[in-house]
Amino acid sequence: MNYVLLHIFRNTPFGRETFLQSLYFCKCIQARPVVYIPESDKFLFYFDKDTVQVDLDRSYLTSAETAKQNAEQLFEEMGISPSFYTPKNYTASTLPDISTRFDYLCCPRSVSDVSSKIGLGHIGARVRRIIQHARFPVLITSPVFKPWKRIAVLFGGSENAVNALNLGLKLSMASGVDMTIFTLKEKEEAHYRKIVKKRLPEGLGEQAEKDWLFFDRPAFEEMLYAIPHDALVVMGAYGHGPIKDVLFGSKLEKIQSTIGNPLLVIGPESRVELRP
Amino acid sequence: MKFILSVFRFFHHRLFVMDDRLILILAGIAAGMSSGLAAVALRLSLEWSLTWLEAYRHLWWAVILPGAGACLSSIYLEKGVRECAGHGVPEVIYAVSRYGGLLRFRSTYSRLLSSFLTIGSGGSAGPEAPVVMSGSAIGSNIGKWLKLNDRQRVTLVGCGAAGAIAAIFNAPLAGLVFSVEVILGEWKIVRIIPIAIAAVAGAEVSLAIVPEQVLFHHQPFDVGLRDVMACLCFGAVTALVSIAFMRVLRLSGTVAKQVPLPFWAKAFLGGCAVGVMALGLPVIMGEGYHHIQAMISGHFSLGLSLTCLALGLKMLATAMTLGWGGSGGVFAPCLVLGSLTGVVFHSGMTALLPESGFAGQGAYALIGMTGLISGVMQAPLTGIFLILEITNGYETILPLIAVSAVSSTISHYVEPASFYFRELIEKGQFLRPGTDARILADLNLSEVVRTDYEPVDENMVLRDFIAVIKTSSQDYFPVISKGSGAYRGMIRLSAVRAYALNPMMHDMVLVSQIMDTGMATVSWENDLGDVIELMDLHRADALPVVEDGRFGGMILKTRILDLYRRELIMQTSVH
Known part of the structure; x- marks a missing residue:
């Protein structure tokens, strides 16, 4: 219970779905959710x-007088004691x-766009900047709350992907759910296995490798389809700039606009310790 | 190729990594030049706008021009760039003292356009604070792009601010002094050099773009001992004007907050009030540089009573502009008020003592500016150096020092916080380097907390507990419930002595019976200031961190002292 997740509360039906996902996430990994009810339409x-x-957007300030009460009610439903951030x-x-001294942050797919546009649309520029600079992973929720029963880690062999794998393992240990690794092959399988063996502590590497699916290069959509619908997807993000995004496309954008699962994205500044 | 690369790496390491002076100087020049460009752009656009609108000022509907400008400015700030109203200098000081000078990119341009709309339409405010904000944000963002550390970034923020002031007044020394005295609050050699160079760069950019334009021209003054004596009294007068100005500004803001109107309507009303006030007295409009020039050169045409009226109305107009939602700063209004005060004082003195041979009205107008800057901003050095550079000589140095010293002393006595610092002091955010508040703010609670304390079970008997003590170096033992892991209380080693010396008790007493359940606790959300306050209140040397009923660690006073000393040494070191 030492980990704390910050949730920016939105007092709307869409906000309720988001908040339920935060609460469920915290319940699964035994973290403590802390809710911030915005008092103005901007913060730093x-x-x-x-x-x-x-x-x-203005929907975050909807019915401010009932926001706390509604949040408390959802806390109660999940059996978690309410905690608010001032x-x-x-x-x-x-x-x-x-x-910024939290362990996780929950973001809807965009924090600066109206709910109707969010759906599976683009991740807002702000969310991407948060991911780029934050020391904590960001939980990007799906439009509707659905309990996740497993963890899917997208692993491409990079430094950030190792971080994402560490995070997936940590969450798997904390929540007791199974973890599957998904890799789109750009090199031989042995290359990826070697990275895992080298970078993960003994014992954990083998545990991680137990359930590992490889996909051949052009089959990116196939790989995304293979991700179970009830999985929490853990992935690393480079947070490179808009020019590279335009030229080469953003993996994060592609993934989040293709699958409806909740995503847990770990940025380049974030480091995950593998302690249970 | 390899050779070239290794030579490049060698020089790169020597010049930029091992010693950051060169990179700071180069980045400082870039920040100074950019903020100089911003300052010149704003100044020229304001001149153009005020000149263009001058043709319409005689028309009846011209009274709404400042209102329309302020209204547009507030909408642009609030809805366009989503920034808060105000001049921005406290925001820069806050970022410097708390977040290593991190400023948003949008601040590099947001205040420039908003203050152009407000002042360009006739609102009574100054362009200096918005340009300082913009220059500081430019410096900060250059620091971000170059991935510099906090100390280096703060220096670049200072460079940006210095470049801005230097460019507006063509006064690099004043820019340097303003930056160090108001923005950074510390004089360190390592910072002064890049800031000085940035100030010169800003001034040079300004001169290169507008070579013939010196903001204030003046004739040489014949300042004598009698003027120095008169300035002691003049200092007191400028202090009173400064205090009145600060109070009117504050009152206006308080009244505006209570008016149940949308922000844009308030800005519109405030601007229209300025338009109405300026009907007979255009001196109160805009930034007022032309009127200052008229006063310095002795060509100011208003009589004593009208000048007094202009003095009062200028205060009110600035308060209505800034307090009700317009954008801009108080630097230029301070200069106008100072000059007006100088004219009034000089007229009064010459009327009372016609044969005494005081220096000209222009000299008092200039000295008055120093008085107001020293009084309102409590930045005496900035005031002195600004006028020294404007007058290009030392003929007024003694009166300047006299006015500055008297004005800042009296103002500080009546209003302990300057206009720029007041907001921060009220929020407890005025964290100058080397001060207690700053050191405590810079220490992170997680650095102080020791999490290696072994807890004991509440149902443990004393005999087992004594066995634990024998092998432990802890003075405090948190007691927890074995089942739920909840924190129950604390055992202090000294409190166990009475029981431990009585062997009869060893198997009879449980840990839960001797623990202290009333010991104050803190949570992770408390800051170090709260923790120390609580320690003093309870006369405690240590406090447990308890969150959600769970023990998180111990905070020891000795550990705080160690870290406090380390931080103090770092913040007050010469470099």
Whole structure:
């Protein structure tokens, strides 16, 4: 229960689905959800090397008077004691600084777009900047709450993919659900197995390798289809800039717009310790 | 190829990695030049706008021009770039003191356009603070792109601010001093060099673009000892004006907050009020540089009573512009108010003592500017250096020091916080390097907490507990419930002595019977200031961290002291 997830609460039916996913995630991995009910339509995250202003749409301020009560009710339904976050510092009178000392953050697919547009659309630029700079993984929820029963890790052999694998293992151990690795082959299988053997502690590497599916290169969509519908997808993101995204496309965008599963994305600044 | 690469790496390492001075100087020049460009762009566009609108000022509907400008400015800030109203300087100081000078990219341009709309339409405000905000944000973002650390980024923020002030007034020294005195709050050699160079770069850019344009021209003044004596009294007058100005600004903001109107309507009303006030007295409109020039050169045409009225209305107009939602700063209004005060004071003195031979009205207008800057911003050095550079000589140095010293002392006595710092002080966010609040804010609770404390079960008998003590170096033992893991209380080693010396008790007493259940606890959300306050209140040397009923670790006063000392040494070191 030492891990804490920050959830930005939206007092709408869509926000309820998002919040239920946060609560379920916390319940599974025994983390503590902390809810921030926005008091204005913007706030700031000060990361180590950048500051990100999150501009919320007006739906985050819907019925402010019932927001706390509704959040408490959902806490109660999940059997978790309510915990709320109150900003201590303000950059300007209506611009609170939200702490970045959390272990997880829950984001809808875009924090700055109206609910109707979200669906499986683009991940907002802000969410991508958060992922790029945050020391914590970001839970990008699916449009509708559905309990996940397994963990799917997308592993491509990079430094960030190793981080994602560590995170998947950690969550698998904490929640007791099975983990499957999905790899789109760009090199021989042995190359990926070697990375896992080298980078993961003894014993855990074997555990991770137990359930590993490889797909040949052009079959990216096939691989995404093979991901179980009730899986939490864990993946690493480079957070490269908009020019590279335009030229080469963004894997994260592609994945999130193709599958409806909740995603747990770990950025380049995030490091995962493998402690149970 | 390999040879070239290794030579490049060698020099790169020597020049940029081992010693950051060169990179700071180069980045500082870029920040200074960029903020200089921003300053010149804003200044020229304001001149163009005010000149263009001058032709319509005689028309009846011209009173709504400042209202329309302020309204557009507030909508642009609130809805367009989603920034908060205000001049932005406290935001820069806050970012410097708390977040290593991290400023948003949008701040590089947002205040420039909003202040152009407000001031260009006739609102009473200054372009200096928006340009300082913009320059600081440019410096900060250059630091981000170059992946510099906090200390280096803060230096570049200072470079941007210095470049901005230097470019507006063609006064690099004033830019350097403003940056260090107001923005950074510390004089360190390692920072001063890049900031000085950035200030010169900003001023040079300004001169290169507008070579013939010096903001304020003046004739040489004949300042004598009698003027120095008069300036002691003048300093007190400028202090009173400064205090009145700060209070009117605050009152206006408080009143505006209570008015149940949308933000854009308030800005519109505030601007229209300025338009109405300016009907007979155009001196109160805009940034007022032309009127300052008229006062310095002794060509100011208003009589004593009208000048007094202009002084009062300028305060009110600035308060209505800034307090009700317009965008801009108080630097230029301070200069206008200072000059007006100088004119009034000089007229009063010459009326009372016609034969005494005081220096000209222009000298008092200039000295008055220093008085207001020293009083409102409590930045005496900035005021002195600005006027020294404008007058291009030392003839006014003694009166300047006298006015500055008296004005800042009286203002500080009546209003302990300057206009820029007040908001931060009220929120407890004024964290200057080397101060207690800053050191505590920079220490992270997780650095202080020791998580290696072994807990004991509440049902353990004393004999077993004594066995634990024998092999442990802990002075405190958290007691937890074995089943739920919940925190129950704390055992202090000293409290066990009485029981431990009585062997009869060893098998009779449980840990839960001797633990202290009333010991104060803190949570991870508390900051170090709260923890120390709680320790003082309970006269405790250690406090447990308990979150959701679970023990998280111990905070020891000795550990806080160690880290406090380390941080203090780091923050106050010469480099």
